[in-house]
Amino acid sequence: MKTMKVPEATISRLTIYSRFLEQADAKGILTVSSTDIAKNVGVTPAQVRKDLAYFGEFGTRGIGYTVKDLLKHIRKILGLTKIWNVALIGAGNLGRALAHYKGFAKRGFEIKAIFDVDPSKIGSKIGNINVYSMDELNEKVKELDLRLGIIAVPAVAAQEAAWALVKAGIKGIINFAPRSIIVDENVILRRVDLAAELEVLTYNLQECKIDA
Amino acid sequence: MKTMKVPEATISRLTIYSRFLEQADAKGILTVSSTDIAKNVGVTPAQVRKDLAYFGEFGTRGIGYTVKDLLKHIRKILGLTKIWNVALIGAGNLGRALAHYKGFAKRGFEIKAIFDVDPSKIGSKIGNINVYSMDELNEKVKELDLRLGIIAVPAVAAQEAAWALVKAGIKGIINFAPRSIIVDENVILRRVDLAAELEVLTYNLQECKIDA
Known part of the structure; x- marks a missing residue:
């Protein structure tokens, strides 16, 4: 994880992205694009990519993000892998x-x-x-x-x-x-x-x- | 009011600014700078100025914002002047x-x-x-x-x-x-x-x- 200061708004949006990803996962959707995420949570695709870029490279160009992997990453970032x-x-x-x-x-x-x-x-x-x-x-x-x-x-x-x-x-x-x-x-x-x-x-x- | 689309995050921040202004007003403070607002709500002074600029020119260079006036403006923007x-x-x-x-x-x-x-x-x-x-x-x-x-x-x-x-x-x-x-x-x-x-x-x- 980068030591760069992450804006609080980014963290708030990560919690919103994770909810969308949970719903997508529950529907059996395997991959999503930044545009899919953006459309569903009401931000721009560029914002989604910028928010995620604080924490590394997750997506694959032309394919997008693997729903389960991205969800796991975001949960880990947010400290939600434990009780x-x-x-x-x-x-x-x-x-x-x-x-x-x-x-x-x-x-x-x-x-x-x-x-x-x-x-x-x-x-x-x-x-x-x-x-x-x-x-x-x-x-x-x-x-x-x-x-x-x-x-x-x-x-x-x-x-x-x-x-x-x-x-x-x-x-x-x-x-x-x-x-x-x-x-x-x-x-x-x-x-x-x-x-x-x-x-x-x-x-x-x-x-x-x-x-x- | 400009017809430009105002980001939802700006509206959320206006509600936070208004709470700070209410507290300042209750303490008898007459004017605040964008830096005062920024420090108290945890954003940059530039962000405060940008958020307010969507709705017109409120502040006076070198003096800042009149607490009561800015509060009245924000309440009006948010539709809070009625029940x-x-x-x-x-x-x-x-x-x-x-x-x-x-x-x-x-x-x-x-x-x-x-x-x-x-x-x-x-x-x-x-x-x-x-x-x-x-x-x-x-x-x-x-x-x-x-x-x-x-x-x-x-x-x-x-x-x-x-x-x-x-x-x-x-x-x-x-x-x-x-x-x-x-x-x-x-x-x-x-x-x-x-x-x-x-x-x-x-x-x-x-x-x-x-x-x-």
């Missing part, structure tokens, strides 16, 4: 929804423990997953080899949850709470803003009206 | 979480009605929002002026939910179900893949290990 154990903070509505979300396990992410401060939730289970007290976070991170943290608490509690994860040694955090938080420099933080997708939609709906 | 009424399909865990999610209303998206096929849920309320039968969708879309649809049903039910929304006249749909769906060409569809964010995280965590 990542996840600590979920928050057993409220959003936490429950995330605990039940089928899309995580399918991609190798397993929520192994849920943490909350509410005594009425601690000791219960969501699906098969135990809900623990926040006081047990440090211990469970080690015991269950938890590597990633998901914050699904109310906005006011998000920063505190983030520090608790950092103190417990978690190096990668996703924040679903609708508030910006900060973490130590050696921790990778991403924010999921559920409203942002709606905004892209309303922009496009307006555009349609202008065209009409 | 968008939303139909939420699915009153399960994810639907409940989305119904309670504070980030939507804050951005002008109001979930006005929830629809489900489960008789035990129909007629109940989530927060202040009524849960209706899917059979009532067409009628309620007109009555409540619902413009956007959110699909939060299990994967197997996602496509059916999408067609129901399309038939009811909804032109913008967000799919939270972990399955690809199709809609008519005149409908704008976006998919939120909650696992995709985790993949960008694991990619970066691997990178860190390489650096160490």
